[in-house]
Amino acid sequence: MSPVxxxxxxxxxxxxxxxxxxxxxxxxxxxxxxxxDAAAAFKTKSPIKHVIILIGENRGLxxxxxxxxxxxxxxxxxxxxxxxxxxxxGTPGPNFKLTQQYSVAPQKLYYFGAPNSAKMPxxxxxxxxxxxxxxxxxxxxxxxxxxxxxVTEASVEKDIxxxxxxxxxxxxxxxxxxxLDTRIPxxxxxxxxxxxxxxxxxxxxxxxxxxxxxxxQAAQQQDCNIQNATAANPSGCLNDLFPFVMATxxxxxxxxxxxxxxxxxxxxxASLLKTLADRFTLSDNFHQSFLGGxxxxxxxxGTGDAAFWSDGNGNAxxxxxxxxxxxxxxxxxxxxxxxxxxxxxxxxxxxxxVKPIVDYLENLPYDAEPNCKENHYYMIDNTNPGYLSxxxxxxxxxxxxxxxxxxxxxxxxxxxxxxxxxxxxxxxDAAILSNEAVASNPANPNLTAAAETDPxxxxxxxxxxxxxxxxxxxxxxxxxxxxxxxxxxTSDLITDIQKNTLPxxxxxxxxxxxxxxxxxxxxxxxxxxxxxxxxxxxAKPQLKADTAVFITWDEAGGYYDSGYIQPIDxxxxxxxxxxxxxxxxxxxxxxxxxxxxxxxxLKFIERNWELKPLTDRSRDNxxxxxxKKSNLYVPTNSPALDDLWDLFDFSAEPNLQPYxx
Amino acid sequence: xxxxxPRMGLAGVIxxxxxxxxxxxxxxxxxxxxVLILAVLGSPAMAQSFSAGLVTIGAxxxxxxxxxxxxxxxxxxxxxxxxPQGDFFVLDTIAKSAYLVRPGQHLFMDxxxxxxxxxxxxxxxxxxxxxxxQVMAKIxxxxxxxxxxxxxxxxxEMLVGLTAIKYRLVSPGGTESTGWIxxxxxxxxxxxxxxxxGIDMVSTEEGPQAESLFAIPAxxxxxxxxxxxxxxxxxxVWVEPPK
Numbered sequence: 001m002s003p004v005x006x007x008x009x010x011x012x013x014x015x016x017x018x019x020x021x022x023x024x025x026x027x028x029x030x031x032x033x034x035x036x037d038a039a040a041a042f043k044t045k046s047p048i049k050h051v052i053i054l055i056g057e058n059r060g061l062x063x064x065x066x067x068x069x070x071x072x073x074x075x076x077x078x079x080x081x082x083x084x085x086x087x088x089x090g091t092p093g094p095n096f097k098l099t100q101q102y103s104v105a106p107q108k109l110y111y112f113g114a115p116n117s118a119k120m121p122x123x124x125x126x127x128x129x130x131x132x133x134x135x136x137x138x139x140x141x142x143x144x145x146x147x148x149x150x151v152t153e154a155s156v157e158k159d160i161x162x163x164x165x166x167x168x169x170x171x172x173x174x175x176x177x178x179x180l181d182t183r184i185p186x187x188x189x190x191x192x193x194x195x196x197x198x199x200x201x202x203x204x205x206x207x208x209x210x211x212x213x214x215x216x217q218a219a220q221q222q223d224c225n226i227q228n229a230t231a232a233n234p235s236g237c238l239n240d241l242f243p244f245v246m247a248t249x250x251x252x253x254x255x256x257x258x259x260x261x262x263x264x265x266x267x268x269x270a271s272l273l274k275t276l277a278d279r280f281t282l283s284d285n286f287h288q289s290f291l292g293g294x295x296x297x298x299x300x301x302g303t304g305d306a307a308f309w310s311d312g313n314g315n316a317x318x319x320x321x322x323x324x325x326x327x328x329x330x331x332x333x334x335x336x337x338x339x340x341x342x343x344x345x346x347x348x349x350x351x352x353x354v355k356p357i358v359d360y361l362e363n364l365p366y367d368a369e370p371n372c373k374e375n376h377y378y379m380i381d382n383t384n385p386g387y388l389s390x391x392x393x394x395x396x397x398x399x400x401x402x403x404x405x406x407x408x409x410x411x412x413x414x415x416x417x418x419x420x421x422x423x424x425x426x427x428x429d430a431a432i433l434s435n436e437a438v439a440s441n442p443a444n445p446n447l448t449a450a451a452e453t454d455p456x457x458x459x460x461x462x463x464x465x466x467x468x469x470x471x472x473x474x475x476x477x478x479x480x481x482x483x484x485x486x487x488x489x490t491s492d493l494i495t496d497i498q499k500n501t502l503p504x505x506x507x508x509x510x511x512x513x514x515x516x517x518x519x520x521x522x523x524x525x526x527x528x529x530x531x532x533x534x535x536x537x538x539a540k541p542q543l544k545a546d547t548a549v550f551i552t553w554d555e556a557g558g559y560y561d562s563g564y565i566q567p568i569d570x571x572x573x574x575x576x577x578x579x580x581x582x583x584x585x586x587x588x589x590x591x592x593x594x595x596x597x598x599x600x601x602l603k604f605i606e607r608n609w610e611l612k613p614l615t616d617r618s619r620d621n622x623x624x625x626x627x628k629k630s631n632l633y634v635p636t637n638s639p640a641l642d643d644l645w646d647l648f649d650f651s652a653e654p655n656l657q658p659y660x661x
Numbered sequence: 662x663x664x665x666x667p668r669m670g671l672a673g674v675i676x677x678x679x680x681x682x683x684x685x686x687x688x689x690x691x692x693x694x695x696v697l698i699l700a701v702l703g704s705p706a707m708a709q710s711f712s713a714g715l716v717t718i719g720a721x722x723x724x725x726x727x728x729x730x731x732x733x734x735x736x737x738x739x740x741x742x743x744x745p746q747g748d749f750f751v752l753d754t755i756a757k758s759a760y761l762v763r764p765g766q767h768l769f770m771d772x773x774x775x776x777x778x779x780x781x782x783x784x785x786x787x788x789x790x791x792x793x794x795q796v797m798a799k800i801x802x803x804x805x806x807x808x809x810x811x812x813x814x815x816x817x818e819m820l821v822g823l824t825a826i827k828y829r830l831v832s833p834g835g836t837e838s839t840g841w842i843x844x845x846x847x848x849x850x851x852x853x854x855x856x857x858x859g860i861d862m863v864s865t866e867e868g869p870q871a872e873s874l875f876a877i878p879a880x881x882x883x884x885x886x887x888x889x890x891x892x893x894x895x896x897x898v899w900v901e902p903p904k
Contacts, residue, residue: 138892144888153882451886454774454775455761457775464898515896517897520892
């Protein structure tokens with residue numbers, strides 16, 4: 001048995017309170033106030049009284065489940081294996097050419113879909129596909145950073161079970177940073193398509209090189225061109241420029257070919273996720289809602305919309321000039337972006353990079369509006385929220401998004417007094433660091449300096465500010481009562497489960513060590529985070545009986561995916577990501593094919609608790625898809641998003657089988 | 662013989678007060694010779710050897726919970742915290758060090774600003790406590806921007822049977838509070854933030870403290886957060902401000 005499979009089972013649960021928080025409680029603005037659990041009393045449209053949404057980082061569907069065979073009778077999945085792109089052992093299959101990757105001759109302006117005449121197929125001789133490298137992945141163990149040298153050092157992490165802490169000690173590359181990743185079989189001469197991250201020297205327990213995952217890059221990688229549209233693929237997105245864009249958009253980026261890597265779930269990689277898919281329900285048509293990265297996707301998940309620059313009082317204002325993107329190529333380069341920044345005014349087609357996307361949307365065979373308001377500069381890439389973790393407004397000098405007026409699902413739940421919580425790993429430590437940073441320098445608080453001067457709470461740096469959509473919102477983060485009631489730590493989620501005080505809606509986000517992000521985390525670490533949560537639930541059968549656990553990711557992280565993409569508006573959709581649904585009403589290794597994205601989670605919540613769409617422009621207004629029997633993946637009423645109701649069978653007797661065997 | 666507590670009055674006169682059973686501070690086993698020697702030498706950084714409990718006080722003035730335990734021997738202080746249980750701080754005003762020790766992980770680290778108490782719970786000169794607190798603030802990195810501890814003597818105040826010196830305090834970050842120093846112990850025995858919350862020292866027991874309590878086992882590794890911070894900065898959870 002490999003160490004990867006040995007690691008999974010029979011773990012004990014241990015919880016620790018946040019590091020020394022009690023010793024600082026007198027000087028902290030955080031609060032231990034527990035949300036009251038009125039969840040069971042709330043009227044719901046289904047037997048589900050609680051949802052827990054756990055969000056990992058940066059893994060796509062083919063990347064994770066590309067080699068997976070559903071166990072349910074008659075169930076099918078659309079993935080690398082089912083399409084014959086790869087064989088069951090991960091080697092190229094008979095239809096490997098379906099994933100052929102291309103390079104593109106230099107163009108004068110940014111393009112959303114490359115001209116077909118300018119595309120040249122990568123090969124293994126004259127036009128070699130960029131190869132995978134160790135971009136950002138740790139070379140060796142460290143006494144003070146993952147992978148740690150031993151379990152005692154790794155115990156700085158408290159949000160996994162003791163038996164899993166050893167996962168934080170393994171997986172260093174043994175290679176220098178930014179070199180060819182020779183752990184991958186065939187690296188250096190891999191053919192121009194997907195390759196398996198499996199071999200004597202590499203598994204899902206290893207750190208791997210990262211890829212860039214930003215808006216204009218992701219849009220370009222999808223290569224959506226209406227000239228390539230077919231009945232089966234009406235959006236004409238070919239997903240064939242993944243390594244090319246990574247290799248060319250910047251003179252300094254070192255992502256190269258990592259985005260074509262995938263794991264083999266049929267051969268013990270991502271083994272917990274596979275086990276859950278074998279026992280519950282998996283969607284093979286669930287998408288990241290926003291092209292690009294973490295912040296915008298989480299924001300869309302929390303609001304059904306995109307964030308925009310404002311005066312902090314709700315009024316749109318131009319973003320600072322140094323934050324406005326210009327993806328047009330620098331003269332004389334193949335594809336090097338002029339200004340790889342974070343905001344765009346997409347209602348103005350004269351803005352760099354906007355017209356190709358708007359033109360494409362206008363030519364789609366369905367009505368997809370950009371949904372960009374005049375004079376609004378939208379956040380398309382990671383930008384810190386306008387509040388620190390302790391509620392302090394971030395000074396303008398730091399370039400954070402000013403406090404946001406965009407309505408969140410938290411606001412909608414509050415209006416009906418339905419309990420909810422956002423549980424961010426290492427949040428309590430982050431709030432303490434924020435207190436210290438503000439105390440040290442109110443005009444320009446420095447969280448890094450605070451972490452360096454407070455080692456006991458340094459892990460607070462691993463709390464993901466941009467993952468918390470409510471941390472952007474004036475209505476939540478700017479209100480001390482709201483903040484204390486709803487913004488919490490992972491340990492609070494576990495405690496709420498143990499004490500039967502779980503809110504109706506809970507959103508769990510692991511810290512940066514456990515989120516599964518390539519190069520800084522691993523899939524098995526996110527699995528360990530999930531295991532910790534579902535083990536706590538397993539110990540509470542009554543609570544488990546009316547709880548649905550959704551396990552998904554913020555984005556595919558730049559990884560290639562072979563699935564159909566439905567462009568909805570200027571901002572997305574992007575590639576498929578896994579969505580697992582665990583509940584007594586979603587058992588049986590079912591694979592659901594209905595088109596959905598992050599906003600579908602909002603739609604489920606809204607349907608179950610009888611809420612209205614958040615605003616008149618949010619994506620939760622979109623209808624559920626209708627489909628032809630001949631193609632269950634492509635909505636005939638685009639743009640459309642499923643509300644995930646059909647991932648449950650509420651007419652069946654609840655099946656209280658264990659989450660894992 | 663019933664235990665009694667030594668008292669050094671503010672004028673330097675040694676006096677003895679009977680132990681009050683209701684006192685928070687009273688269970689003391691004293692060493693008169695030691696007191697006399699210290700009184701003569703007047704060492705500002707040396708306190709009595711003693712141990713005491715630490716309790717937190719809520720805004721209403723009532724005891725809110727236990728914070729931990731403090732042990733003092735000369736220039737050395739150990740503060741045990743109840744959560745996470747087993748962790749403790751070791752301070753030394755002569756060596757100018759302050760460490761947080763994590764026995765569960767076989768780690769120790771510079772305490773820095775992990776706790777305000779590493780600045781305040783150290784032996785002080787009762788007539789100038791801020792001098793020592795400022796030294797500890799510098800060790801903690803809490804005085805980097807020119808801030809300093811400032812103490813304004815408010816007078817003497819009887820605290821359950823003993824005379825303490827009451828000070829108005831301003832931290833290097835500008836936060837105001839009030840502290841009471843026991844001139845005999847040369848130690849902060851009561852602290853109140855302006856919202857009424859604070860700590861009290863309770864169940865004080867004078868006597869020698871084992872040297873091993875203040876030692877860090879040789880096989881423990883020192884934790885430096887810089888590498889952890891740099892690793893995290895490679896991920897999406899960290900966003901550098903735009904240039």
